[in-house]
Amino acid sequence: MSLDNHSAVMESLKTSLAEFVPARVVTRTLIVPTQAKSDDLKKGVFCLVVEGGGDFADYVGRAADLGEMNVRVVGFVQVAENATPADVETAELAMLGDLLRWVNVGGVPGLDTVSAGNWICSKQLEHPFGWLVVGADPILTTCAD
Numbered sequence: 001m002s003l004d005n006h007s008a009v010m011e012s013l014k015t016s017l018a019e020f021v022p023a024r025v026v027t028r029t030l031i032v033p034t035q036a037k038s039d040d041l042k043k044g045v046f047c048l049v050v051e052g053g054g055d056f057a058d059y060v061g062r063a064a065d066l067g068e069m070n071v072r073v074v075g076f077v078q079v080a081e082n083a084t085p086a087d088v089e090t091a092e093l094a095m096l097g098d099l100l101r102w103v104n105v106g107g108v109p110g111l112d113t114v115s116a117g118n119w120i121c122s123k124q125l126e127h128p129f130g131w132l133v134v135g136a137d138p139i140l141t142t143c144a145d
Contacts, residue, residue, distance in 0.1 A: 041078035072135040085124035092130040
């Protein structure tokens with residue numbers, strides 16, 4: 001990955017995911033669910049945030065080039081007040097399924113690979129809200145050069 005295109009990688013991820021799941025909201029801003037629009041939360045919101053990266057090339061002419069970015073995808077969702085805690089889990093798992101299908105399809109412009117790491121979710125503890133984080137072992141993105 002070239003040193004000057006990290007933001008472009010994030011924008012490509014955002015655009016690709018938003019096109020793949022048009023019924024959801026996709027943003028590069030980590031939202032605060034209590035301050036988010038209820039309509040957005042009912043659709044499900046994917047927030048893409050970069051955590052870091054590395055594994056750059058270390059040979060002459062490509063030093064600090066290529067490499068990987070560690071990106072977390074944080075999802076937030078809201079179910080109806082009269083829904084059960086299990087409904088929160090179902091909504092979280094639906095978002096996870098959308099995300100994993102997107103990773104499986106691949107084809108993010110400008111990237112060699114996108115792979116999913118571990119994930120965690122709310123454990124039904126915040127009904128009627130749910131959340132998940134994919135990339136507990138990060139989603140890795142490697143930009144083609």
